[in-house]
Amino acid sequence: MAGPRGEYRKTAERRTQILDAALEVFSKNGYTASSVNEIARVVGISQTGVLHHFTGGKMALLRAVLERRDAAARELLGDKQGRDFLRAMVEVSRTQRAQRGVVQLYTILAAEATDPDHPAHAYFTERFQVIADAVTRAYEQVRSDGGLREGVDPRRAALSSLASIEGLQLLWLDGLDVDIAEDSARLISSFLIEPI
Structure with a gap:
């Protein structure tokens, strides 16, 4: 079966880019000292663009990063x-x-x-x-x-x-x-x- 197409694929790719950037920023600064604006700069989009993909802001990003890590572990277990x-x-x-x-x-x-x-x-x-x-x-x-x-x-x-x-x-x-x-x-x- 083929993967997502068109806008759906672009949205999935953008979410992945944002999560990768959140991981980078959170890893460098910790959660408390990080900002959505900094994550947006790493991706090259606006803060509004990040929030479009992750309603709930920084906490939603944190949860998504942690869930991605846990999903990989669950797959092995x-x-x-x-x-x-x-x-x-x-x-x-x-x-x-x-x-x-x-x-x-x-x-x-x-x-x-x-x-x-x-x-x-x-x-x-x-x-x-x-x-x-x-x-x-x-x-x-x-x-x-x-x-x-x-x-x-x-x-x-x-x-x-x-x-x-x-x-x-x-x-x-x-x-x-x-x-x-x-x-x-x-x-x-x-x-x-x-x-x-």
């Missing part, structure tokens, strides 16, 4: 369960190496959004809860298959895994010699009878 889900988490981490700007933006925003008044606070709170629940289910499935080490609590393992991945991303951004994927795989495997 798919409907996997148990060990396959844990392996896919490592693959999501592996893709981060080619997306430094996205990782940097995510890390900055996650820190900024700890402020309850930040416009992305609810987004990150919900996101972390959903991910923690999904990883907990994966460890519970591994346990029900007899693959979890004795005494490992699935929720504690899930939270430790998430904390490790988040921390490794920050260390990597700061230039430390870490491999987000391999180091994450090692930690996850420490909870399992057989490594992933």
Whole structure:
């Protein structure tokens, strides 16, 4: 089936350009210090042009950038369960190496959004809860298959895994010699009878 045509294609292309510019600006300045006007300048259009494509302004842009990142992760995770889900988490981490700007933006925003008044606070709170629940289910499935080490609590393992991945991303951004994927795989495997 052919893709969008004419004006629809141009609109989709312009939205992609705007999202790419928003990613660049947010990654460089953080959300709070960025402006729609600056994003518009990067794209080469007016602020009104940006708002035509993203009603809701800067917050709508932020949400679209974050949703694009999450959609790529969901695609890798798919409907996997148990060990396959844990392996896919490592693959999501592996893709981060080619997306430094996205990782940097995510890390900055996650820190900024700890402020309850930040416009992305609810987004990150919900996101972390959903991910923690999904990883907990994966460890519970591994346990029900007899693959979890004795005494490992699935929720504690899930939270430790998430904390490790988040921390490794920050260390990597700061230039430390870490491999987000391999180091994450090692930690996850420490909870399992057989490594992933």
